[in-house]
Amino acid sequence: MQKKNILIPCVMALLMLFSNARAQLTLQNPILPGFYPDPAICKVGVDYYMVTSTFVYFPGIPIFHSKDLKNWKQIASAINRPSQMDFMGEQVSRGLFAPAINYHKGVFYITCTDIDHGGNFIITASNPAGPWSDPVYIKAARGIDPSLFFDDERAFILYNSDPPENKPLYGGHRTVRMYELDLTTLKVIGKEQILVNGGVDISKKPVWIEAPHIYKRKNYYYLMAAEGGTSVNHSEVVFRSKDVWGPYIPYDKNPILTHRHLDPKRSNPISSVGHADLVEGPDGNTYAVFLGVRPYQGDFYNTGRETFIAPVRWIDDWPVINPDHKEVQYAYQANWKAQKQKDQLPITGNFASRVLFKDSLNNQFLFLRTHNPTWYSFKENKNALTVKLLPETILEKGNPAFIGRRQQHLLSSASVAMDFSARKGNEKAGLIIFQNETHFYYLCKSVADQKEVVQLFKGNSGTHKMDLIKQAQLPVAQKNLYLRISAEKDTYSFWYGLKENEWQLLENKLDGKYLSTAVAGGFVGALYGIYATAEGAESENKAIYKWFDYKGNDPTYQK
Missing domain, CATH: 2.115.10.20 (Glycosyl hydrolase domain; family 43)
Structure with missing residues (x-):
């Protein structure tokens, strides 16, 4: 009887140790x-x-x-x-x-x-x-x-x-x-x-x-x-x-x-x-x-x-x-221990991150087709990313003024703080959710009828152009603007703000399937990105981006 009393706690302790060893990460x-x-x-x-x-x-x-x-x-x-x-x-x-x-x-x-x-x-x-x-x-x-x-x-x-x-x-x-x-x-x-x-x-x-x-x-x-x-x-x-x-x-x-x-x-x-x-x-x-x-x-x-x-x-x-x-x-x-790495950017699970544009881009950001550092700068404006408006557009197969990061969550959002004043209707700068040359939504600032506006465009796979979906007039001389795009599985919604975190809805729950692989084709996924263009014209105008936020929260991830 005495041996049995000693054996039971020993076995249970071993089982607990074994269980702990099998669930370290x-x-x-x-x-x-x-x-x-x-x-x-x-x-x-x-x-x-x-x-x-x-x-x-x-x-x-x-x-x-x-x-x-x-x-x-x-x-x-x-x-x-x-x-x-x-x-x-x-x-x-x-x-x-x-x-x-x-x-x-x-x-x-x-x-x-x-x-x-x-x-x-x-x-x-x-x-x-x-x-x-x-x-x-x-x-x-x-x-x-x-x-x-x-x-x-x-x-x-x-x-x-x-x-x-x-x-x-x-x-x-x-x-x-x-x-x-x-x-x-x-x-x-x-x-x-x-x-x-x-x-x-x-x-x-x-x-x-x-x-x-x-x-x-x-x-x-x-x-x-x-x-x-x-x-x-x-x-x-x-x-x-x-x-x-x-x-x-x-x-x-x-x-x-x-x-x-x-x-x-x-x-x-x-x-x-x-x-x-x-x-x-x-x-x-x-x-x-x-x-x-x-x-x-x-x-x-x-x-x-x-x-x-x-x-x-x-x-x-x-x-x-x-x-x-x-x-x-x-x-x-x-059954082994987790080993986090120094300066490891969040990549899996649910997370929120803000990129402050100080002196470089982190390696989560991508360009299209090549890297040309002549059209962006961290030195021109302190603690900001200055982007020149290029004649190249996202609809073509060149190197537009686009810097993107992957959409990693079915439920996600990206937002930017931007300082930009358009001089002509062809000059645009803003935030894009991009799948390919004709499948995207572009939320931007421009001018229409000599008034500053925030506009929302959709890529058109039939005409290989982009169609204006919605626009709203902005107060006069409103240089600072906040833009936000959010994804909720099969929809995207679009906001703008004159102050940080004071969002005004421009358009709610547009068709997200248009950016899906099943509709857009190909082998890639969607990217949120900064994008500025003069749409075929030469321009000395520039947009200044102060930060880029990304947030993702999918319920399938363990807390």
């Missing part, structure tokens, strides 16, 4: 909310590095660092010099597709596709924070979504490519191909090999086999790739072989991740999951990062394709993503 999805698609990841020691697609936004290919897979800090952008490349003349959803990141013997490698200029390329750095090299284009590797695999002293580049002999058997018929790679010259060696033709079962006409990665575990080479296209039919599939060149045999329980079979009317859905990469977690187990979306209705979403994480279990020596749940969870408990 919460991995909160998405780990990169907003337009951060096509994630790829690598681990170096105790450090994790992750990259995502940026298309024509500049700087391109953000590089995130973490020590716990929860707290992510952007430490660089791999494409940050116009001398590396620019995307002038390209539509928003072109540019850079699907980067991958690898580390081998002191060197970091990023592979990616510049879809309209040069194709697949490699850049390198000894430090992931840069500087990164100029791109080396791999002309022989024709296709998209390249990644590297290192097998002892040998290196390989694999990628999505054309069907055999470039003769598709059906729409979306693609292959995964591979070359050996000389790391000294970054040139291919020998012959190209087709590793996968079509997908898991070509008799079922699988489409868009892409984003391939190879991993070596025990005595097998595992080839993992996305299949089904980056929408509601998206999935992740896996093959394996005893030889790096194949033949690769598909897992008989493929796909290892998909949501295409789930009820689209389910509460708070995560959909379109796929395009995954695997990494070892701090606990020694395997985890997957992958893209997904959070639609507010059906397949409508404005926040773009985002980065999620889920655990992986090896079942009969096959990796299965999210094995304990029917759908990807908004939160997973992990």
Whole structure:
């Protein structure tokens, strides 16, 4: 009896310790909310590095660092010099597709596709924070979504490519191909090999086999790739072989991740999951990062394709993503400690942030297609961002005076404090919510009938112009103005104010689906941004922005 009394509290104490050890942090999805698609990841020691697609936004290919897979800090952008490349003349959803990141013997490698200029390329750095090299284009590797695999002293580049002999058997018929790679010259060696033709079962006409990665575990080479296209039919599939060149045999329980079979009317859905990469977690187990979306209705979403994480279990020596749940969870408990980073900007969960324009832009801000510092300044006016009104407009494919940051929440808002006086009706400055060249809402200050007005425009995909939705006259000589745009899932509302926090509603709950991927098309998400233009004319006029606020509050996040 005495032994039993001693044993029970000891067992309970051990269980409590075990329970505490298993719940030291919460991995909160998405780990990169907003337009951060096509994630790829690598681990170096105790450090994790992750990259995502940026298309024509500049700087391109953000590089995130973490020590716990929860707290992510952007430490660089791999494409940050116009001398590396620019995307002038390209539509928003072109540019850079699907980067991958690898580390081998002191060197970091990023592979990616510049879809309209040069194709697949490699850049390198000894430090992931840069500087990164100029791109080396791999002309022989024709296709998209390249990644590297290192097998002892040998290196390989694999990628999505054309069907055999470039003769598709059906729409979306693609292959995964591979070359050996000389790391000294970054040139291919020998012959190209087709590793996968079509997908898991070509008799079922699988489409868009892409984003391939190879991993070596025990005595097998595992080839993992996305299949089904980056929408509601998206999935992740896996093959394996005893030889790096194949033949690769598909897992008989493929796909290892998909949501295409789930009820689209389910509460708070995560959909379109796929395009995954695997990494070892701090606990020694395997985890997957992958893209997904959070639609507010059906397949409508404005926040773009985002980065999620889920655990992986090896079942009969096959990796299965999210094995304990029917759908990807908004939160997973992990058994290691959180490690926040110094000067880490808020990126996940609910947050509010104000950017004071003192001497630089933080790395959450993006330009269109290239970086040209001649049209903005932090020195011209103290503690302010001064923006010149350019003739370029947001409807064109150049470098307008636009500086944006991602909409990361379904429920969100952005606001600015602005000092600006328009001289002509073509001169405009204000705040925009932007998806592409014809799908946007623009809240701005201008003049009409020689009177200062606040105006609201909507991009017109038919005329490739913008239509005036609403305007209101402002008091005479009102230089200071506050502008605010808020999103509530499928609607946007627009305010202006003569004093801070004294908002007047200009237009309420306009159609937000117009900015959704389902309507606007492409691969990006919406951005809130500063935008000033003289609409085709030269102008010496400038707008002064004093701060930029962003607030996001989605109920799916744990408090």
